Amino acid sequence: MADIETHPAAHAQGLKHHFDDSAQQLESSTLGMWVFLLTEIMFFGGMFGGYTVYRNMYPGAFASTSQFMNLAIGSINTGVLICSSFTMVLAVRAAQLGKKKSTITFLVLTLILGSVFLTLKYVEYYEKWKDHHIPGPGFRYAEPQYFHEAQILFFLYFAMTGLHALHMIVGAGLLTTLIVMASRNRFSAEWYTPVEMIGLYWHFVDIVWIFLFPLLYLIGHTSSWGG
Amino acid sequence: MTHKVVSVKTYATVFLCLIALTATTVGVSRIELGEYNFVVAMTIAVMKGSLVVWFFMDVRRGSSLTKLFVGAGLFWLAILLVFVLSDYLSRGWLPGPKWW
């Protein structure tokens, strides 16, 4: 019956007492991360639902608001995020190989690209603020017939991109932690779970943007779909 | 760790695909295709998302359990969107013939 070792004589690096071995712990962490991403899908899903309903309800207003989205910044930001996903995946790869220095380099690069994204997002928000496109009492809109609808759509824009940006900020914090951990030699080719997990998170945030970008910036000027 | 490391070349290819798809979607959006702008944009977004999930997030080599959970996420998202929309899209329908 003792076909498992309860407490391996030498605890592998980072192995918690309640796991049998590192493989079990890694699998658990990975599964846990994916379950967490599942909740994230539904979290954004609620807003995608609201977006879908209103876009379907007010196609004309969508056509109108899309002209006020900064397509240049949106496109650049998409590129920036894809680059950051690329550097992230390289960081994970370096960690797998136990290369401390390149792990740190790629993590730092990811962090920088994330910050570039957030900075551009800030510029975009600032533009919206100058144009009185923030929903609320100060909201102004050029085409009066779409005033209310545009306000709802800008509300959704801010809610969706704002929550996305919040996830980016959290991600930046996590990356910083990783960089510190890596520089303190906490990772090895045997144990680099945090890098991998935060990598998954970072890619997920990237995917959210991959969908936000066309929905908010690109397809506004086409007419309605479905009914 | 039993995981074999993926080559930089694979990652770079995926990365270039993603950039190319982004350029395509931006470009296509400048062409008036009517209803199809939406279809094209969403198809490209799904392709990009799949690339990231499949290669960067390594679902490709992940366990079937991971794949199951990814599928579950998409399935439930579909439930939410389809059933909410089912109300809005059928609201305008006139009451049907008295088939009873």
Place this chain on the structure above:
Amino acid sequence: MSTTLPHPLHVGERTNYLNADYGWKSWLFTTDHKRIALLYLFSVTAFFFLGGLFAVGMRINLLTPEGIFSHDTYNKLFTMHGIIMVFFFLVPSIPATLGNFLIPIMIGARDLAFPRINLLSWYIYIVGGIVALFAIVQGGVDTGWTFYAPFSTTYSNTHVILAAVAIFISGFSSILTGLNFIVTVHKMRCPGMTWSRLPLFVWGHYATSLIQVLGTPVIAITLFLLGMERLFHAGIFDPTLGGDPVLFQHLFWFYSHPAVYIMILPGMAVISEIVPCFSRKAIFGYEFVAFSSLGIAVLGFVVWGHHLFVAGQSMYASMVFSFMSMVVAVPSAIKVFNWTATMYKGSVSFETPMLYAFGFIGLFTIGGLTGLFLATMAFDVHVTDTYFVIAHFHYVMVGGMVMAFMGGIHFWFPKITGRLYPENWGRIGAAIVFIGFNLTFFPQFILGYLGMPRRYASYAPEFQMLHVMSSAGASILGVGYLIPIIYLTWAWRKGPISPQNPWNAKGLEWEQSPTPPPTFNFDVPPVCTEPAYNYSGEGAEVGLG
């Protein structure tokens, strides 16, 4: 006792999770799932009695047609009753207490997969609870627990945002608990614990966790939008600004309907343990009971529109939702039939947990059948938003869930505390709860069909008799809940020491883990060698330990 017990020792002679460490720090910073379960047990019990106090206020108010308190007070009473009971009692009740305590032991693990996240979830729950209490102290909320827009976004002058924040926060506690359970069940099972040997308690909680993980984020985002709307009045749910109030209801019920399965599935999970144990017989149709839990979890997500039959939802969508609501009743019916069939040719005894299980089966049957009534659209048009719905909901939630909770607490009381509770007091308490419950809520079915709308601070005089009956029943029900609190508290301190397996029950938690369990649950690494509920002892590999 047929099985040889590996450690026939007594409390006090050995270290267990309760006496392994002392002092408040050892509790507040513990990562032991059993201690966290107890932290949860005390907090949900406190919220249960707080929510109960609000119910007492409501039943007092409804003694006279004019109402005893002001309308405003009554509106706040039922709102806070709903919020506290749903989000701070029913949702965490069984999973976070019994589930937390038992799942690792039942599957032979030393702890949940993420012990620190488990502790974090309790702290998040407490923070959410404190915000809710703060909202109450500040003057409360008067929107009803459903927060329907545009009343909640524009018209209510109460602390809607605070209440929404409280629920938002506590939602994350629920998500983290669910996440922990899913990973634990997948990855932490001991050798021999295959999926087909998993206790049904674990199956039920697995299904519950799926709903928690997939549904809760949507209520979080809905309440986030509600709060933002209240702050900025962008109009997303406000029809005067182009928004659609029905969208709020869709998003709200996308979580809140599956949430009632979050509440009832763990109850069913408990009953699936109790019935075989007190019938001395394997559960009838194990696979059907197990998969019906998953079936409920999945189908439960496509029925929410039955809350919107009169809300302006498209008739065709209503039709689909009505049909799905009928379908989701099938797995629930399967469970009831299988529990009943389990007793066939068994050896049934009538200790307190079994009495609660009987209560559960009976009341859940009534609650479930009236749920079918409500899924029948033309009937729903008449009784929705009346006391019929209230009665139905309480039959399922109080008659079902709370009965199961009480049954589970009694069943595993020896495991948790290492002591036995007084059996006769337990039986008396169960009987009083059963009688009080029916007196309280059965009249409400009649009230509902007669047309008494819910959330009424005052009502037409002809309804008074039934309301007084209901209030009288509620006072009996209240006594029924106080009795167990008293004798269980006493038994925890002074009750007779329990043997390892007082019920002669099957399952790793009784057979291979000492009572009460040590910090890491097992003295010897557990191995599962037989199917669950192998009460007849067939095919077991003998000679454990």
Place this chain on the structure above:
Amino acid sequence: MSIFSIFPDRASTTAGQVDLLYTFLMVVGIVMTVIIFSVVAFFAFKYRRKDPTYRPKAIHGSLPLEITWSVIPFFVMLVMFAWGTKLYFQNYTPPRKDTLDIYVVGKQWMWKVQYPDGQREINELHVPTGRAVKLTLASEDVLHSFYIPAFRLKHDVVPGSYETYWFEATTPGRYHIFCAEYCGTNHSEMKGWVTVMSPNDYQAWLQNGVPDESMADQGHKLFDRYACVTCHVTDQPEHAPPLTNVFGHPVQLEDGRTVIADEAFLRESILNPSAKVVKGYQPNIMPVFEGQINEEGLLQLIVYIKSLSDSTAAPETHRDSPAGAIPPAKPIHKQ
């Protein structure tokens, strides 16, 4: 209503149908409950523990049984579903013709009722027996629900849209109206009475006085007051779409879609004219009337526009209300 009754008063054709459905549901429910209770009780008694050491043989299940008790209830549920759905569609689909249209506006915390001939009431609704009555429900503020237990009918009143249901009253008497959707502090005070009268009594009630003006007339007045008349002129279609024979007909929109000009379309076109622009016209010409006309005024305008479309009558006749058979009467409550 006797205090021991389990059925509320039955005063519409629907009530009996819903009660019949309820009876069916009750029978199914009671039969199921009795079966389960008695089987549980029987097993519990028959197989009660006599010998503490007795170990019963395991019975692991039975596929035929599982199928039986899944499929039979499912078919019973299908009957419930079909029956309930049929009745639901029937109650929420008003007959196309010959209905007595009554307009109800919910407002915290009262019901304002308008009749086609111009009468107005608060928290009172008068209807004749033997005639299909169609209610159009609107809300000034939050969600309400117009609930008449004696008719077994309710529908939420959703701000921003019109909801309808219909009934045919059968039994004269006075019955409760409740607001069933929680709407704030005095939700429980938002109730009233529906008075069902025989057709003769109803006529007498209507003729209680001479009406000032019908609902369409009131709408016409508003039409003049808001200067709609300056642009919406029948013989000059270049400024604005003429409104004759618009109601109930398909309208081509500027963006290519076609919609039916129903109450909801008219409502939206008054409040936010540029939301759906008729083909051949410019947006942003007509002023936005959002926040300027209350729900009652809107209903009057819509009834007026409807009256322009009654193909059987001359469009400009104001007295031509949809309830044409009923002679004009005096308002009950002057406001």
